[in-house]
Amino acid sequence: MSTTDPSRQKRRWTAAWTTSPQRPGAGFGPNWSEEGFAGQTIRQVVRLGIGGEALRIRLSNRYGALPLRVSGLVVAATVGGAAVKPSTSRELTVGGSTTFTVPAGSDLATDGVAFPVDALDSATVTAYLAEPSGPATYHAQALATTFRATGDHRADADDAAFTETSESWYYLGGVDVAAAHDDGIHGYGIHNDGIVVFGDSLTDGTGSTPDTNHRFPDQLSRRLVAAGTPRAVLNQGIGGNRVIVDSAWLGDRATTRFHRDVLAQPGVSTVVILAGINDIGISEMAQDSPFPVLAPYTEVSAEEVIAGHRDMARRARAAGLRTIGVTLLPIRGSAFSTPTSEAKRTAVNAWIRGPGEYDAVIDLALAMGDALDPTHDSGDHLHPNDAGYQAMADAIGLTLL
Helix, strand or coil: CECECCCCCCCCCEEEEECCCECCCCCCCCCCCCCCCCCEEEEEEEECCCCEEEEEEEEECCCCCCCEEECEEEEEEEEECCEECHHHCEECCECCECCEEECCCCEEECCCEEEEECCCCEEEEEEEECCCCCCCCEECCCCCCEEEEECCCCCCCCCCCCCEEECCEECEEEEEEECCCCCCCCCCCCCCCEEEEEECHHHHCCCCCCCCCCCHHHHHHHHHHHCCCCCCEEEEECCCCCCCCCECCCECCHHHHHHHHHHCCCCEEEEEEECCHHHHHHHHHCCCCCCHHHCCCCCCCHHHHHHHHHHHHHHHHHCCCEEEEECCCCCCCCCCCCHHHHHHHHHHHHHHHCCCCCCEEECHHHHHCCCCCHHHECCCCCCECHHHHHHHHHCCCHHHC
């Protein structure tokens, strides 16, 4: 059933969930990005940080070589796995049409649709791609299960047809919500206080349990809801991403993607930047890298990382955002840890703590210790586990945000 919001031209949208699009390619695990899709249905589940009465989906074909022809797109309330609540199913349109095209190299937002949700609700987005898509823009480390079926299964309430799975998101860029009452002037109930957490695998959630939403931004979102002050906490982390080094597999450098992944997000007031440990650590693994996708192994100085931070903080302030810098977490015992990298980390953290660079500082290096506590360690001495990400979120004073 289509229930396109008739007042979509007046709606003011706020991002409730986001992810950072990446080029198709090899990742840390198998994915479908290079093969793409044809005659298949993709079903993906996301959890929203804030509620609203209407929503729209943002799709990304940013790294696609072909136009993405969408034969149908549906959103529904999540039951579990690939199953949905059929009475909540809503067909999404673009310009009023249920079939539409996302041009190669572009992003696109659907029309708004009436779809009431509360903070921390999950929504299931189902797309039918009848025509060959070519390699797919995706987010490699979703830490959430994506389901695939052969044929058109948009209307399926159960998960019987969805026999293939992946731990990446495909073509999704964001989910925006709007309030029930918005005359285009006053914006009753509109949230304009979203928080973007921007960084690498420590933001992306490496080491957390899949399908549980225990990433660091998720834990922070839960705290805000429990405190009665729900705010969208938008995860714009990419595992392996670096501040000043581009990667064919692990994303454009942070300073390049900062505009689209932070400044272009609707309804945002604060950016939290936790980035730089990969610039410092990956070059230390050049002779014995466990993952070929980590290349190139470019040597990066502490001063270069600092310059990247300074650039992002300046641009965020110019856009009217509150800027919060986060000190780099401990790496002792990990493959990243050498005397050289430890000295660079100390220098970067000293700069982040310094006066006048950020509007505020979250000192997670201090909170998490000289080395990750064994109860917080996922096992590689670099990435926290669920309890470690909870400890990171618990170390943050909510009024600081």
